[in-house]
Amino acid sequence: MLQLCDSCARVAEPVSALPDGGPQAGGHVTSQVRSAGTRRQKLPIRIGSLLVASCVGLAAAQSNSLPNSGPQGEGISLDDVVQSAERDYPQIHLSQEELNATIADIRRARTAYLPRIDALLQANRATRNNVFGTLLPQSTIPPMSGPVIGSNNGGSVWGSAAGVLVSWQPFDFGLRHADVQASRAAKDKADAALSDSQLEAGAAAADAFLSHVAAQETVRAASAAVENWNTLLKTIHALAAAQLRPGADESRIEAELAMARNQLVYARQADDESKATLVKFLSSAPANLNLDSKPLLTQLPPPEEEPEFNTAAHPLMEEQRAAVAESAAHLHALQRTWVPQFTLEGAASSRGTGAETDGRRLPGWNGLTPNIQNYAAGFNVNFSFLDFARIHAEASAQSATMRAEQARQQLIDKELNERFAKATAALTAAREVANNTPIELKSARMAFDQAKARYQAGLTPIDDLAQAQRLLVQAEVDNSIARLSVWRALLQLNAARGDLRPFLQAVPR
Numbered sequence: 001m002l003q004l005c006d007s008c009a010r011v012a013e014p015v016s017a018l019p020d021g022g023p024q025a026g027g028h029v030t031s032q033v034r035s036a037g038t039r040r041q042k043l044p045i046r047i048g049s050l051l052v053a054s055c056v057g058l059a060a061a062q063s064n065s066l067p068n069s070g071p072q073g074e075g076i077s078l079d080d081v082v083q084s085a086e087r088d089y090p091q092i093h094l095s096q097e098e099l100n101a102t103i104a105d106i107r108r109a110r111t112a113y114l115p116r117i118d119a120l121l122q123a124n125r126a127t128r129n130n131v132f133g134t135l136l137p138q139s140t141i142p143p144m145s146g147p148v149i150g151s152n153n154g155g156s157v158w159g160s161a162a163g164v165l166v167s168w169q170p171f172d173f174g175l176r177h178a179d180v181q182a183s184r185a186a187k188d189k190a191d192a193a194l195s196d197s198q199l200e201a202g203a204a205a206a207d208a209f210l211s212h213v214a215a216q217e218t219v220r221a222a223s224a225a226v227e228n229w230n231t232l233l234k235t236i237h238a239l240a241a242a243q244l245r246p247g248a249d250e251s252r253i254e255a256e257l258a259m260a261r262n263q264l265v266y267a268r269q270a271d272d273e274s275k276a277t278l279v280k281f282l283s284s285a286p287a288n289l290n291l292d293s294k295p296l297l298t299q300l301p302p303p304e305e306e307p308e309f310n311t312a313a314h315p316l317m318e319e320q321r322a323a324v325a326e327s328a329a330h331l332h333a334l335q336r337t338w339v340p341q342f343t344l345e346g347a348a349s350s351r352g353t354g355a356e357t358d359g360r361r362l363p364g365w366n367g368l369t370p371n372i373q374n375y376a377a378g379f380n381v382n383f384s385f386l387d388f389a390r391i392h393a394e395a396s397a398q399s400a401t402m403r404a405e406q407a408r409q410q411l412i413d414k415e416l417n418e419r420f421a422k423a424t425a426a427l428t429a430a431r432e433v434a435n436n437t438p439i440e441l442k443s444a445r446m447a448f449d450q451a452k453a454r455y456q457a458g459l460t461p462i463d464d465l466a467q468a469q470r471l472l473v474q475a476e477v478d479n480s481i482a483r484l485s486v487w488r489a490l491l492q493l494n495a496a497r498g499d500l501r502p503f504l505q506a507v508p509r
Contacts, residue, residue, distance in 0.1 A: 075290035076282075078209050079504050085205035085281040086198045095194040102187040109183040112176040115168035120349075123160045123368055128355040129153070149359035158367030163349030170344060175336040182329035189322035195315035203495040205281035206503070210488050212278045213293040215271040217480045221473060222264035228469075229257040249462055256466060295508035297480055300434055301490050302506060311416045314498035320409045327402035334395045340383040348375045420496040427489035434482040437475070444468075444475035 086092065130148045135141065169176075233253045240250045279285045311317050351374075354367030451468035454460040487507075494503040 075292040077292045081205045081209045082202045085201040088283040089201040091197050095197040099190040102190040106183040109180045118165045121162045157354030157361050160352040160370045162370045165347045167345045173339040178333035185326035185329050192319035202500050208278040212274040215274040218267040219271045222267040225260045229260050309420045311413045324405045327405045331398045338391045343380040346377040423493040423496045430485040430489040437479040437482040441475040441479045444472040448472045
């Protein structure tokens, strides 16, 4: 192999080279790593052809071995990465805890059906001066009970009280039921959000896996290119030193070698960046990240029938439907707020006092023991007439919120259909390209063999051989990228459907 071509540089940009979607997992290879051009040099090549041809033959053998240079042993599979992301990625735990919170909120809403029990125990030391008259409702002046005795002095007595009040709403015109339904809708929304988080994490992890495989292939191609250019440089240097080749040939090879080394640097940068992206989806970062990528580089997913698509089954659509239902439940609860509140109440109490009805004060600790008992039972009806304006305004705002959620549901439906249509088109195009790249590779190998033979015979300059080698390297990488592109498009198609299982089942074990 004589030089890493433009396709190798494009592999370092897996997200942009493949169809849209998924997290950025590859590095950026700049336009500085373009090939040196196709300028030709008419040099006499006759002496020493056999020596140079032996070096070129070694380069061709290494280039032809590229497709089989991938990992051969067992390693981390694509399915392992996806399962780890769906189970341990922090976003999954966040969504799970939000779901747990909504489940607890359902239990909270159901407690409104239970009766309320309040207990009170108090002791005090106070004066007994009472008067006739009205005192408006307030929370500052303590109320008094007992007859007006006409006293106005600072003498105080002990007082005590203990009591229990039980209150319960037998019916509420559907208000509590509406609150429970709103909590259930919030739970359904959180459940769908968890499924969507798992889908996004799994798809992003699979995308990172494919991007890292592409980056690894780039590094292998770049390393082989540097090695081959270095071998050829040593041979040309020996020939130039013996004045069997012009010095321009050696300078040309040095330039090609320098560019190949730059491409290797960028390829390694892209590999490290894609590895960092992939590792974040694993529960623990292994010291040596070995991927089981051979099935993805050697096989294509089986063709499928006309893909079916139903947006209603996508977790994102399920989440939005639950959001609409939650808004509707809140609106229904608001509409049930402006109704009378019926309450059954029962109370039992005891009181103690250190004052007699004639105004005399009992000595000692009299009054600290609640020894006078009472009980009561009754029915209360409360209704706030003027709350109508406030509730009407809140209901109008909630109605607008519900309509916004419905509009968002329609928007999500259109976006999912668009995403699926694009993924289908990308998969079709990727399969067609994958069918063409073997022809490209075969033709490039034949062209390289012919250029090598002509160079050995002294019929062509070194530029033609270098150009043929660059074409072969490009075909080698294009073939690998074409297969990864098919897997990437299939991943996006199933992510648009909302279910990654068909994609994972298609990956050879």
